[in-house]
Amino acid sequence: MTSSPSPVVSARKLGLTFQTGDGPVHALSDVDLEVAKGDFVSFIGPSGCGKTTFLRVVADLEKNTSGEITVNGMTPEEARKARAYGYVFQAPALYPWRTIEKNIALPLEIMGHAPAERAERIERTLDLVNLSGFGKKYPWQLSGGMQQRASIARALAFDADLLLMDEPFGALDEIVRDHLNEQLLKLWAATQKTICFVTHSIPEAVYLSTKIVVMSPRPGRVTDVIESTLPRERPLDIRETPEFLEIAHRVREGLRAGHSYEE
């Protein structure tokens, strides 16, 4: 475990149990994890293993029922109120009554940025996600991939250092996905952000991450944490190198050990 002096996310014995009609669901149990500044951490595991729940606890959209967690050294609630993170949901969740640029302006309006600065940031983030020129379109006039890129732009607009992404490309086809992964890496290199990224694709996790967190369900827990040995600079064809395949193999082993893919 690489523990830099002040981790961005630090969880100790973190647990979350949902009380449901059919009894308690242990969505997370005994999760120990540190995410250092500048890390790109992927969470991988079969559905129901608590990936989304972990991200939501970090984001203070869900409260842990046991253990401890800090975000930027604060409680998740304090971190949320300090606008410490941008969250990219599984679906774009763009507001259909706002144009793309108005959607990106939304967090800026709420956080009280001046109009001139809003315009400047909108332009910059649209450029970051390669959507320049689409600002005046409505979300429903764009393809699914473009919508998801717009939602990433929205999360980037207010310059939070932490980006939480929950299967952002899950609904997209592989060609679009490859392209977006490449763009995401460039963006990460350009902005120096810390990224927590949920996926259930092994190649995606290995290609993107500096650190891969393998999880398993019932109860949701971390079974393996793999530090990537790949360089930070990653062309798409790095995915054919032996080193890449070796890491992918370890992830697959980790998933199998967690008795995963039975559902």
Added chain:
Amino acid sequence: MSYLLRSWQGAVALLLCLLALTQLPLLGPEAPLPVGSGATSVILLLIAGGALASFLPIPSAALAAILFVAAHGAAWLLIGSVDGNEGHAGSAFFLLVAASWLLGWRCITVLADIEPNGRAAETVLRLLIPAIFGAWILILWEAGTRGAGVPFILLPPPSAIGERIGNSLPILAADVRQTIFKAVLFGYVVGCAAGFAVAILADRVTFLRRGVLPIANLMSALPIIGVAPIMVMWFGFDWQSKAAVVIVMTFFPMLVNTIAGLGAAGAMERDLMRSYASDYWQTLVKLRLPAAMPFVFNALKINSTLALIGAIVAEFFGTPIVGMGFRISTEIGRMNVDMVWAEIAVAAVIGSVFYGVVALAERATTFWHPSNRGG
């Protein structure tokens, strides 16, 4: 056979013409002003000509024009022929009215199949088709009531209603001013605004949410014929008591729809707001109200009709001597049914315009909603 199928309306119209030929003359033997054979042959020629044209491979626009002239020209002459002969129409008259109606139908069918090139043409077509449709309701009504001599009290012909409207413009204007521009508009604006405001209040304050819905529900169940006289006692005979009835009627639909609408925003969209640490009012204004707009407009549309009905009916329970409801209730007592129909016609037009304005505002506001997006 397929030749006939190209225009079954034309084929039937021709058959009706032949049948009418065996039943001539147009009017019964006691008709005071018999129709000359010249006028009758013009009518027959118009209908037969239009019907035959409908089989020919003529360009749609030209065919529609021919059918339009034939159908409406024949109808015009037919209705003219019963002028002064009310109640003396023979079966030939009705057969020919039916035949020209079929040509009008064919005309609409041809128009509906035209692919408009350009926006202007599209707009013209969109207006023309319902206009012809509406005109034929009036034509059949006119020909039926006057040809068969339906008693005026039961159903006056539209021409008589139109004449009454033309002769009573000052009275109608005064009634509209009293009922629409005072009672309806004031009641509608206040009732809708109050329903909207209370919905937001109930959303903000938990204990109100529990209490307000059952009470509002009770209010909506109050019968208008009970509420109206009470409002007259409270607020006097003038328009204020009618506005109060309208407020009572429009409050509840707006309240219920707004409450439903405030719950319409999705969980993810709300989480997004939470992730920005957005406060209650920011979330309300930037997410929940826009998402509620389709519901709010639903209430505005329902209320546009309710307000009109409420104000008119409320005037049955005491008013100064002006107002649409007052006019209807007194003129029916005097057997002046044409005036009653004139008020009904005015109310129908105003109601449609009112609804149309709200619907246009809706289209402009909720253009983003999947049901409005279009191309």
